[in-house]
Every structure is written in C-alpha cells, then in structure tokens.
Amino acid sequence: MMQSQPEATHRPAQLQLVNVWKRFGEGERQTVAVRNVDLSIAPGEFVTLIGPSGCGKSTLFNMIAGLLPPDPDGSILLAGRPQMDGALLGKISFMPQRDLLFPWRTVLDNATIALEVEGMPRKAARQKAEALFPDFGLQGFEKHYPHQLSGGMRQRVALMRTFLFERDLILLDEPFGALDALTRSMMQRWLLEIWARHRRTVLFITHDIDEAIFLGDKVVVMTARPGTVRCEVKVDLPRPRDASILTDPEFMEIKRRLLAVVEEESMKSFAAAVAP
Ligand SMILES: Nc1ncnc2c1ncn2[C@@H]1O[C@H](COP(=O)(O)OP(=O)(O)OP(=O)(O)O)[C@@H](O)[C@H]1O
Ligand SMILES: [Mg+2]
Incomplete structure (x- = not known):
C-alpha cells in the first residue's frame, strides 16, 4: 500500500517538487521548516497532505504558490515550468489557512x-x-x-x-478546519462533487485522517519538523464516494496504517516542543 508515485510517462506532472527546502533565520536561531521534499502530482489528481502542526505544510504551500522563495537547493515545477522568483505567481488558485x-x-x-x-x-x-x-x-x-x-x-x-x-492547480490549506463534524462531512461530499464537475488538480491540507482518505487519490504524510515526506499512501477506493466507504475494510486498513505513522510523527513533534 505504501508506495511512491509512479513516474508520469505521457504528460508532465501537474506539480513536481524536487528536493525542496526552506530555512528561516540564521545560525542558532535558524528554523529548518521544510527539508528535502520530493513530491509529484499528476494532472487531475486529488492529493491530501497530513502532518503534525508546525511541520511546514503551509510553508510548502506558500512556496508552491510563489509567495515565498524556496531555498536554492531544489526546484518546484508546474506542468514542467519552474516556479522561480514567483514566476508562476497567479498560476495557481490558493486558499490560505x-x-x-x-x-x-x-x-x-x-x-x-x-x-x-x-x-x-x-x-x-x-x-x-x-x-x-x-x-x-x-x-x-x-x-x-x-x-x-x-x-x-x-x-x-x-x-x-x-x-x-x-487555474489547473488548487491549493486548499485546511479549508474545513473550523467546521463542526456534521457540516464538515457534508462539505467533503460536496467538494468531491464540485471537483468531479470542474476537474482540477487539488492539493489539500488537513489534520483529519478520515478526511484525508475520504477525499484523496493519495495521502501524503509529512514528518515532524523539519518536515519532509514520510510516506505516500494510495487510496484506490472507488468514486463517487459516500459515507459508506468509512466502514469499508480497505478504508479501515489505510486508516490503521496512517494512524500509526501520524501518531509517531506527532509524538516526535510533541517531544521536540516540550524538550528543555
Ligand atoms: N515567515 C516565517 N518566519 C519564520 N519562521 C516561520 C515563518 N513561517 C513559518 N515559520 C516556521 O516554520 C515552521 C512551519 O510552519 P508552518 O506554518 O508551515 O506549519 P504547518 O505545518 O502549516 O502547521 P499547522 O498545521 O499548525 O498549520 C514553524 O516552526 C514556523 O514557526
Ligand atoms: Mg498550516
């Protein structure tokens, strides 16, 4: 189940991140927010991103959108074209956190x-x-x-x-984070309908594992800060999806795997936060 994205052979990836880093500040006070992120998203794919608080998810989005320059180590490509110095600013629809x-x-x-x-x-x-x-x-x-x-x-x-x-690529940073559970599940189903109708490539940040599986073609899990990709889990559940998939054995198996890694990363993040 855990696998990396196969190379797109026919069309360039809609979004490709190669060795992306972001460090804030200098010397002892430097924060490495994002390190060595490699990620590839195919055209029309719905990818969900989860990871502990502070692991660099929003920072990653800001870099993809061209609002924040990545460090010079790597590159961000949109349909094969580099996002350099905000060159593709305005080429992406972005809903900030x-x-x-x-x-x-x-x-x-x-x-x-x-x-x-x-x-x-x-x-x-x-x-x-x-x-x-x-x-x-x-x-x-x-x-x-x-x-x-x-x-x-x-x-x-x-x-x-x-x-x-x-725009072909839509970045959504925890769009349903502030909603109650019932409204949230209605919004999820509604978003999938809209997505099916307006077919775009979506990268969606969430803290909710059920939401990540329910929506995604694949779920990307980030490590504790400095954030990098810990694993990618493909979600082969059929679409259109409704609430019945929440009890599907395949759904539960994916959830079990994700819970284990997310818990491990969250514990690392917590330990780092409370360390003297
Ligand atoms: N402009 C900035 N200057 C300095 N540090 C920053 C800046 N933006 C983010 N950071 C730091 O980078 C790290 C990652 O922050 P980011 O907002 O990307 O996390 P996140 O994964 O989106 O967290 P959350 O899930 O809580 O939204 C944090 O330690 C944060 O303090
Ligand atoms: Mg964030």
Missing part, C-alpha cells in the same frame, strides 16, 4: 476579488461568479455580507473564490 472574507464586501463581491485583481471588468466578473452560486449552495445570498452567513457558507464563499480563479 486563514482565509478572510472582506466584511464590507457582499458575498458576490468577495467571490469576484481575484478576477477583479486580474483585470476582469467588474460586470463580467459578477456574471461569471453568479453562474457558480447554485453549485456552491449560495443562491439567494449574493447580496448578503459575510457576517450574515453560517461558518459553512463562509467557507463555501472562500472556496468559490478559489474555484473562480480558474
């Missing part, structure tokens, strides 16, 4: 921000966004303000904004 909606903008105007920043006239941006409202379960809420929405709805607005920015 703490995604804030602007409270003074309506739901519709929050959804169109990235398009407007890109230079699309506001009217055209609004038309494009409006077409997506039914898919995202937000029809009728176009003129509402973020504070008038539930937590799940706000997350859907943020996701809609990310999907509207039509």
